[in-house]
Amino acid sequence: MDKVQAFGKNFSATFTPFAARTQQYVKEQLGQAEDKTQLPPDYIExxxxxxxxxxxxxxxxxxxxxxxNEAYDYPNNLRESFNDLGRTVSEKVSLLSAATSPAEAQAALTAPPAAxxxxxxxxxxxxxxxxNGSHILSADHSGAGEDPLSTALEKFAIASExxxxARLAQDAQIxxxxxxxWSTTLNTNLMFAQRARKAVENSRLSLDATKAKAKSGPAFSLPGQQPKTGLEDHEISEEARAQIEQAEDEFVGQxxxxVGVMKNVLDTPEPLRNLADLIAAQLEYHKKAYEILSELAPVVDQLxxxxxxxxxxxxxxA
Structure with a gap:
């Protein structure tokens, strides 16, 4: 029975402030609240x-x-078979160079994946x-020597791979x-700030609810007089004043x-550092792509x- 009574007291202690805050919030939304404690301008900023x-x-x-998403730039209308996605281009080029017959060359293109x-x-x-285009041209080339377009396509294939x-390396870095x-900042730091702001709002509602309750109590009246429905500040009991002061202290503390939590979130250099890392990863990727294609371009030009x-x-x- 003692445990049941203790639970009832704890529940009442928790529920009563919640109910008071809720009632105060509803009054404010309906425009029925007389006074609303204002937050400092710096806090609102x-x-x-x-x-x-x-x-x-x-x-x-x-x-x-x-x-x-690995395939964020992969063509939606492209349909590649399991064999197409088998070995790397470099592996297939190596196998093709070792092929001694058309059958071996075709087998090199359709070799099962190594991993x-x-x-x-x-x-x-x-x-x-x-x-694949290079292989088609070389297989059908009956003239002497290599087909220049076939050679260029093979070199382009290696460079493109x-x-x-390099793009996958960029993605991993990002x-x-x-x-x-940035996910940590959003889901942790900014979440802490949101919780702190919620605590401020709850303490503000509790303060205003306490003030409203203190002023709504019946005042002392002489015989034959109607009791007042609203008390002036000097008519509030000492107990009510103590409750208001306690609520004010809680509001100020929250x-x-x-303020400290929000300033910490706003002042941390982490987001800017993360953005610099994003730019660096992109720069490295484009630099590598430039170097690869710069090396390929004169070779194809010469062909x-x-x-x-x-x-x-x-x-x-002729």
Whole structure:
């Protein structure tokens, strides 16, 4: 029985303040509350800045979360078979160079994967399509020497695969250094700030509910007089004043704590550091892509020049 009574007291102690806050909130929403304790202007400004920071994190994370999706640039209408996604382009080129017959060359292209299927990125798909095109041309080339377009496509396939690998490396860096950091700020730091602000709002509602309750009690009246329905400040009992002071102290303490939490969230350099990491990862990827294609371009250009020279020579001979 003692445990039941203790539970009842604890429940009442918890429920009563909640009920008072709820009643005060409803009154304010209906415009029936006479007085509402105002938050300091500096506090309201901090709230606006925190809300802005939260919106920025939410918006940018909605976009950059694509970096967790390997196929974010993979063509939607592309249909590649299991064999297409088998060996890497580099592995297939090595197998093709060792092939001594058309059958062996075809087997090299359709060799089962050595490990997991190849990535579904645009660059990898471009590499696979280019290598297949190179094989088709070389298989049907009956003239002497190599087909220049076939050779160029093979080299382009190898380069495209390298660009695709660089893109995957970029994505991994962004996931670990940017997405993880911004997600932590959103789901932890900003969440702490939100909880602190909620505590301020609860303490403010409790304070105003306490004030309203203290002023609504019946006042002393002489015989034959109607009791007053609302008390002036000097008519409030000492017990009620003590309750108000306690609620005010709680409100001030929660406000000061929330100010500290919000300032910490706003002042931390972590989001800017994470953004710098995002830019660095993108820069490294584009730098590698530039280097790979810069090395490939003159080789293909030379093949094109040689083919044009051969074409003109054949036209002149004719």
């Amino acid at each position: 901090l709230e606006k800045r925190v809300d802005a920071l939260k919106k920025v994190h939410t918006t940018l994370l909605q976009v950059t979360s694509q970096y967790t 997991k299927p190849q990535p579904k990125t645009f660059s990898h798909a471009l590499a696979r399509a280019s290598l 390298k660009v695709g690998e 996931q670990s250094r940017f997405l993880a950091g 406000t000061e704590e929330a 094109q020049v040689e083919q044009e020279a051969s074409y003109r020579k054949s036209r002149e001979g």
